[in-house]
Amino acid sequence: MTTSLNHLYEQDFLAWTAHTANLLRERRWDEVDLERLIEEVESMGDRPKDALESNLIILLMHLLKWHYQPVYRSNSWRCSIVEHRRRIIHALKKHPSLKSRLAGVWDECYLNAREDASQETGLPINAFPDTCPWIAQKVLKTDFFPSDRD
The missing domain is CATH 1.10.220 (Annexin V; domain 1)
Incomplete structure (x- = not known):
């Protein structure tokens, strides 16, 4: 995972979620921070x-x-x-x-x-x-x- 995504997640969670949603919408699966996305989906539950x-x-x-x-x-x-x-x-x-x-x-x-x-x-x-x-x-x-x- 790129340093910029790590930084974004740690510094501006809202921006990270918007960015992740865009990546998913554009089907850019290889760029998605999958581990953190899984953690966030689990925490939603x-x-x-x-x-x-x-x-x-x-x-x-x-x-x-x-x-x-x-x-x-x-x-x-x-x-x-x-x-x-x-x-x-x-x-x-x-x-x-x-x-x-x-x-x-x-x-x-x-x-x-x-x-x-x-x-x-x-x-x-x-x-x-x-x-x-x-x-x-x-x-x-x-x-x-x-x-x-x-």
Whole structure:
């Protein structure tokens, strides 16, 4: 690979992507920085996965706060629950392969949400269950808001 392409990639990623797209359009395969292009395509697949995990952590954290601090329930918490649930549902529809990812990260996301809920509420970590008290299907139902009975 030429030094100029290496420099372009390191100094101006946007220009590198435009240049690479032009090379591909012109079918100048031998000039394409194939290794970096492969890395970038793979990293593009990480974005929806990362967003799913982030949204799931926030959703679970707010559900925990909703359940364990009912006197502090607010429209802000409700809106966050609705919004992050909506983002997850949208991502699962747009990227069906994320469904298996959801199952694989559920426990880890819950533990992160549990820690975040403890930090935000000031409640000790052991005030929240060690494992998620709800299943994914229930959490993703648009009308689910935990009550004292859940």
